[in-house]
Amino acid sequence: MVAIKLPDGSIINMESGVNGLDIANKISPNLAKAALAINVNGTTQDLSTPITTDATVTIITGKDKEGLHILRHSCSHVMAQAVKELWPDVQVTIGPAIENGFYYDFARKEPFTTEDFAKIEEKMHEIIKRDEKIERIVMPRNEAIKFFKDKGEHYKAEIIEDLPETETISLYRQGDFTDLCRGPHVPSTGKIGNAFKLTKVAGAYWRGDSNKEMLQRIYATAWTDKKDLENYLQMLEEAAKRDHRKLGKEMDLFHFEPEYAPGAVFWHDKGYRIYRKLIEYMRNRQEHNGYIEISTPRVMDRILWETSGHWEKYGAHNYSGQTEDGKWFCIKPMNCPGGLLVYKQGIKSYRDLPLRVAEFGKVNRYEASGSLMGLMRVREFTQDDAHIFCTPEQMEEECITTLKLILDIYKDFGFEDVKIYLSTRPEKRIGSDEIWDLCEKSLANALSSHGYEFEINEGEGAFYGPKLEFILKDAIGREWQCGTIQVDMNLPQRFDISYIGEDGEKHQPVMLHRALFGSIERFLGILIEHHAGKLPLWLSPEQVVVCPIVSEFNNYAQEVCEKLKKAGIKAKSDLRNEKINYKVREHSLSKIPLIAIVGAKEQENGTVTIRRLGIEQQEILKLDDFINNLVSEAQMPHFDE
Numbered sequence: 328m329v330a331i332k333l334p335d336g337s338i339i340n341m342e343s344g345v346n347g348l349d350i351a352n353k354i355s356p357n358l359a360k361a362a363l364a365i366n367v368n369g370t371t372q373d374l375s376t377p378i379t380t381d382a383t384v385t386i387i388t389g390k391d392k393e394g395l396h397i398l399r400h401s402c403s404h405v406m407a408q409a410v411k412e413l414w415p416d417v418q419v420t421i422g423p424a425i426e427n428g429f430y431y432d433f434a435r436k437e438p439f440t441t442e443d444f445a446k447i448e449e450k451m452h453e454i455i456k457r458d459e460k461i462e463r464i465v466m467p468r469n470e471a472i473k474f475f476k477d478k479g480e481h482y483k484a485e486i487i488e489d490l491p492e493t494e495t496i497s498l499y500r501q502g503d504f505t506d507l508c509r510g511p512h513v514p515s516t517g518k519i520g521n522a523f524k525l526t527k528v529a530g531a532y533w534r535g536d537s538n539k540e541m542l543q544r545i546y547a548t549a550w551t552d553k554k555d556l557e558n559y560l561q562m563l564e565e566a567a568k569r570d571h572r573k574l575g576k577e578m579d580l581f582h583f584e585p586e587y588a589p590g591a592v593f594w595h596d597k598g599y600r601i602y603r604k605l606i607e608y609m610r611n612r613q614e615h616n617g618y619i620e621i622s623t624p625r626v627m628d629r630i631l632w633e634t635s636g637h638w639e640k641y642g643a644h645n646y647s648g649q650t651e652d653g654k655w656f657c658i659k660p661m662n663c664p665g666g667l668l669v670y671k672q673g674i675k676s677y678r679d680l681p682l683r684v685a686e687f688g689k690v691n692r693y694e695a696s697g698s699l700m701g702l703m704r705v706r707e708f709t710q711d712d713a714h715i716f717c718t719p720e721q722m723e724e725e726c727i728t729t730l731k732l733i734l735d736i737y738k739d740f741g742f743e744d745v746k747i748y749l750s751t752r753p754e755k756r757i758g759s760d761e762i763w764d765l766c767e768k769s770l771a772n773a774l775s776s777h778g779y780e781f782e783i784n785e786g787e788g789a790f791y792g793p794k795l796e797f798i799l800k801d802a803i804g805r806e807w808q809c810g811t812i813q814v815d816m817n818l819p820q821r822f823d824i825s826y827i828g829e830d831g832e833k834h835q836p837v838m839l840h841r842a843l844f845g846s847i848e849r850f851l852g853i854l855i856e857h858h859a860g861k862l863p864l865w866l867s868p869e870q871v872v873v874c875p876i877v878s879e880f881n882n883y884a885q886e887v888c889e890k891l892k893k894a895g896i897k898a899k900s901d902l903r904n905e906k907i908n909y910k911v912r913e914h915s916l917s918k919i920p921l922i923a924i925v926g927a928k929e930q931e932n933g934t935v936t937i938r939r940l941g942i943e944q945q946e947i948l949k950l951d952d953f954i955n956n957l958v959s960e961a962q963m964p965h966f967d968e
Contacts, residue, residue: 330381347374348514351386361388363513364397371397373463373511389551399424401461401513402451402523402549407431408504409450410545419506420482420533420542427559428548432531434482439543444525447545451523458517459502463510471496475507482533483507522556523549526563530697537695565803571855572701578860578918580868581702590699590706592848597868600897604866605847606687608739608963609711615965616732618683618713623665625689629655631664634821636757640790644693662688663840666714667822675826680836681717681725687847688712702852709847715839716819718826722837723773726795726812730779733797733810733843739964740854741863744800747779750787757791758817766814767793789840791817801857809850813840860918861940865963869919871898873935874910876926878902883930887923887950894954896961915940923953 328340331350339353347365351358351374365374366385371393378384387394403422410417410433422431433439466474468487475483486507487496499508501516513519525547533539550556567573575581580598583591594602610620629647632638637660638645646658659665666684675682691707698704717725730747737745749770752763770793774781781795788794794813798806815838825833844850854862864870871891875884884900891898901910907924914922923935924945935953937946948956 329378331378332381332383334385343379344377346377347372347384347386350378350384354386358386358388361390362386363388363394363518364511366393371511374514375463376511395551396424397511398513398519398551399429399549400508401516402519402547403429403431404461404499404501404504404506404508404512405451405454405516405519406447406525406545406547407433407506408454408501409447411504412454413446413450418480418482421486422506428526428546430544430546432533432542432544434533434540434542439528439545441525441528448523448525452521454502455516455519455521457502458515460515461499461501461512463512464498464500464505466496466498468492468494468496471498471507474498474505478505519549520551522551522553523547524556524560532697535695562803562805566805566856569803569856569859570701571703571852574855574860574918575701577916580855583701585696588707589696590694590704592702592705592707598851600868601851601862601866602847604868604963605844605851606709606711608965609687609736609843610685611963612732612736612965613683613685613713616683616728617681618685620685620687621666621669622686623659623662623669623688625659625691626656627659627665629657631668632657632660635664635667635818636790636821637661637663640755641692646691646693658691659688660690660692662686662690662710662712663714663818664822666712667818667824667838670714670716670824671822675716675836677718677826677828677834680826681715681721683713683715685711685713702848702855705846705848708849710842711844711847713841715841716824716826716836717839718828718834719837722814722839723769723776725839726770726773726814727777729812729839729841730773730795733812736843737797737799737809741857742799742801746798746800746806747774747781748784748787748796748798749774749781750784750789750794750796752788752793753786753790755790756788758820762816763793766816770795770812770814789813789815791815792840794840799853801853802859805856807853809845809853810843811841811845815840861920862918864920864957864961867918867920868897869899869917870896870961871921871923871957872910872914872919873898873900873923873925874907874914875900875902876907876924878904880925880927880930884925887925887935890950890954891957894958896954896957911938921957 329343331339331341347362348359351362362374364387365372366387367378367382389395389398403424407419407422418434420432420434422429472484472487497509498505499510499512525545527546529544530541531544533542548559550559578597579595581595582593584593641660645660647655649655666686687709689709694704694706715725734745751767792813792815794811796808797810798808800806819835819838824836826836828834873884873888875881881902884902888898888900911922918940920940922938924938925935929935933950934947935950937948
């Protein structure tokens with residue numbers, strides 16, 4: 328007999344060799360029907376895996392995050408099986424579950440198109456209806472290599488050849504289709520259900536190496552029920568409308584030149600106004616929260632990043648070159664070394680700390696061309712960086728002060744729903760375990776002692792210290808990782824910085840790395856999509872356009888425009904010989920927040936007729952009242968703080 332401990336703390340005794348399905352049936356027939364996998368002593372396994380010792384067990388269903396991941400990965404195998412049944416000459420490669428779905432890479436001479444999706448989906452439905460049992464098979468390494476070579480699956484054989492000889496090779500079979508996989512999987516294809524949809528096809532290099540052959544990647548999404556699928560597809564449709572690249576073009580904000588400057592933004596006048604306004608806002612908040620601001624060179628000696636450890640970890644992503652005198656220089660990929668060099672100028676006392684040093688530093692990092700995505704992933708960007716130097720005793724208080732500032736700033740931009748993750752030590756890191764223990768404990772204490780909820784993100788910290796990550800949820804439910812606070816006791820040691828303590832001796836400060844927007848470019852992309860281009864009035868590059876109904880009222884339109892400008896409102900007049908409805912449509916497409924329409928009545932009464940973006944109902948206001956209201960509404964948040 329084995330003792331099975333359940334999540335509620337109860338224990339049931341069952342025969343040795345019992346599996347997850349047996350346990351689920353013992354608890355409830357409905358649970359057995361919903362069960363997809365099982366967690367045994369912290370390890371997720373197939374539902375059919377026998378249990379021969381006492382264990383703590385959780386039955387995993389599609390309602391669990393882990394269960395949905397397993398369902399998606401199993402669905403990727405079904406898609407691969409469907410493709411093989413339709414086109415037997417295709418070779419399958421890899422097909423992992425990803426956020427919101429999965430993909431599978433195929434080697435095929437003739438390219439797939441979206442027109443193939445209906446045929447593939449139909450075959451997938453057929454395989455699911457067959458409810459084929461999914462079985463795990465273990466093979467010796469050499470036997471597994473031969474198995475896939477005999478089937479003509481050379482990519483699978485190559486994967487196994489790169490594994491250690493001692494590696495356990497597991498395969499999963501469903502019907503006549505067998506795939507290389509660690510698992511776990513759902514017990515049969517029927518468990519996957521019909522809430523899936525193929526979404527797009529793209530190219531992908533084998534193993535992500537541009538020197539290797541190009542494969543074809545089919546993306547798909549999968550959910551536990553059709554309602555979730557429909558909601559997700561509606562979200563995708565809405566996301567396409569909000570795409571910052573589409574809106575950026577319509578609003579004339581920016582463009583890219585992939586041939587001449589891949590991954591770098593060409594800011595147009597209106598886009599650069601928003602960019603500058605974001606910096607102005609952040610600069611104002613920082614100045615009122617005790618920050619000083621510096622600027623450090625963009626090109627510095629490579630030795631700085633070798634000292635910091637960034638070169639060893641990120642060297643392949645850095646832009647560097649050798650000058651005639653034989654020195655190696657680097658376009659800075661991050662601002663930390665420059666901030667440390669500024670700190671080292673002059674002697675610092677404990678009375679000078681905390682020292683909060685901000686920098687809007689432009690940095691460059693090489694990203695593969697296939698990963699570039701508008702403002703969201705670029706090669707050149709501006710970080711709203713800051714480095715806070717403090718005593719160990721001040722560390723927790725500074726973390727909380729910074730955290731509160733971050734959350735308050737996000738509210739100003741319409742982000743109320745923010746998750747906090749504590750990312751702990753990664754496998755590859757610098758510094759002693761004692762330092763990591765202290766830093767991780769301080770961050771956790773700072774959060775819990777002030778009532779902040781957070782989740783642990785195991786192993787995802789920076790190589791020099793743990794960090795807090797802030798995840799924003801936008802208007803259509805998508806999550807974006809933006810700000811970070813990183814606790815660092817390693818770089819101060821490497822750069823030998825110090826302060827004079829109360830005892831007259833030298834001490835090493837703690838260094839907090841802090842970014843609130845993350846990068847100006849990416850945050851602006853998120854803002855555009857969150858607001859669907861309808862930015863808050865204070866942030867809009869153009870706030871009002873004055874449109875006369877006919878040219879007879881051009882003079883009054885110009886008079887209104889000049890008064891608005893004099894009051895500090897970003898206004899312009901549209902005096903073109905076009906119909907008023909045409910002008911309204913055009914300016915609405917450009918996402919101008921307010922259209923002031925003037926005609927005979929407005930000129931006679933000293934009024935304007937106001938049309939707000941996204942609101943059909945118009946309002947008529949006295950010109951002076953309109954201006955006074957706008958001046959207040961267009962005020963930057965916390966301007967007078």
